[in-house]
Amino acid sequence: MAERRGLVARGNGRAYGDAAIGTRVTLGALGLDRMKAFDPESGRLTVEAGVLLSDILAAFLPRGFFPPVVPGTKLVTVGGMIASDVHGKNHHRDGSFGDHVERLTLVLPSGEAVSCGPKDQPELFRATVGGMGLTGIITEATFRMRPVETGWIRQCSIVATNLAGALKALEDSAAATYSVAWIDCLARGANMGRSLIFLGEHATRDEVASAQPEADLRPQARAGRLSVPLDLPSLTLNKATVAAFNEVYFRRGSKKGGEPFLTHWHPYFFPLDGVDRWNRIYGRRGFLQHQCVVPSTNAQAVLSEILERVSRSGKASFLAVLKKMGAAGSLMSFPMEGYTLALDLRVTDDTFALLDDIDRIVVAAGGRLYLAKDARQSRQTFEAGYPNLGRFNDLRRAIGATGHMASHLSSRLGI
Numbered sequence: 001m002a003e004r005r006g007l008v009a010r011g012n013g014r015a016y017g018d019a020a021i022g023t024r025v026t027l028g029a030l031g032l033d034r035m036k037a038f039d040p041e042s043g044r045l046t047v048e049a050g051v052l053l054s055d056i057l058a059a060f061l062p063r064g065f066f067p068p069v070v071p072g073t074k075l076v077t078v079g080g081m082i083a084s085d086v087h088g089k090n091h092h093r094d095g096s097f098g099d100h101v102e103r104l105t106l107v108l109p110s111g112e113a114v115s116c117g118p119k120d121q122p123e124l125f126r127a128t129v130g131g132m133g134l135t136g137i138i139t140e141a142t143f144r145m146r147p148v149e150t151g152w153i154r155q156c157s158i159v160a161t162n163l164a165g166a167l168k169a170l171e172d173s174a175a176a177t178y179s180v181a182w183i184d185c186l187a188r189g190a191n192m193g194r195s196l197i198f199l200g201e202h203a204t205r206d207e208v209a210s211a212q213p214e215a216d217l218r219p220q221a222r223a224g225r226l227s228v229p230l231d232l233p234s235l236t237l238n239k240a241t242v243a244a245f246n247e248v249y250f251r252r253g254s255k256k257g258g259e260p261f262l263t264h265w266h267p268y269f270f271p272l273d274g275v276d277r278w279n280r281i282y283g284r285r286g287f288l289q290h291q292c293v294v295p296s297t298n299a300q301a302v303l304s305e306i307l308e309r310v311s312r313s314g315k316a317s318f319l320a321v322l323k324k325m326g327a328a329g330s331l332m333s334f335p336m337e338g339y340t341l342a343l344d345l346r347v348t349d350d351t352f353a354l355l356d357d358i359d360r361i362v363v364a365a366g367g368r369l370y371l372a373k374d375a376r377q378s379r380q381t382f383e384a385g386y387p388n389l390g391r392f393n394d395l396r397r398a399i400g401a402t403g404h405m406a407s408h409l410s411s412r413l414g415i
Contacts (some may be wrong), residue, residue: 102117
């Protein structure tokens, strides 16, 4: 650390952009893979930063514990979850992963290892959580797991015929532990923004015994049964094919609306982990994800404008996700009170112009983009969305991180 510059740590490489690629040196953290301590009374778990979320689930769900917050994939490291301050389907109630971290060990650019937390060196802690690895190398963390009776989720699906209905459903369901909406970004007119909202609660033993008496109470992760063997032709994903997929998906999901039912934890939280190499669906040029968050006050008008631009462009995104978010977290954390919309778009020559257009809408609304998913936003868009950037840079200078800890993302955005 002390001898190298232009360095950043890399976990399992699941960030969608250039956040975990050092300008000169990329330090792999997967060797830090030990679970060091666990207290079953409090649920407090201490692990090294390279431990995978999938390994935590495999070890502790059978013991009756679940992580406090999980992102959309289990194939991430704890260090990466902290550096990105990941959020999940329960942000509106439980905040980001960083809100549950009690302490972490950070190797500073000087090579000194320090311990920090919400009450011990809080400014350093708040800069590291969500700081994209730019304050040093996270080597260890302590957080509390959530006790659960089973590995099943009691899911209830709500059908919304348009965006206003989707936002109302998410607002009315604020008491639900988990909530997320799949949104049809190609629907237009009166059906623009039609959605399926999936609410979830950890099912009790009695609920599982009543609905599925023979079921394993705490099942392990389901092995992926599907794989995309090659890069699909560029014409596979077009407006017609995605519109047809969206129609089928909406109709099938609508049939499940109303009565709650039990679903396995793995497809509820990590649907894409069940499809190996799913990114090949987008062809050789790949895809970009655009994930923004906008304040609640003008969310419907802003999201309507974004969906209108996407629909009018004919860009095909069958993975479009809408979630309600709670209060903001650390200095550089992505969430803010409002709504987040994530769109996966196949890379074409005109995709970048569309996303630049959407960026301007987001900035005008007082929103921002998620750094862990970003690969192309401009420095101007970034600076407009992160008002604590000055404080973050001041702290980086104070600990000697400026120029020392540097990724392609930080270089691109002028951090």
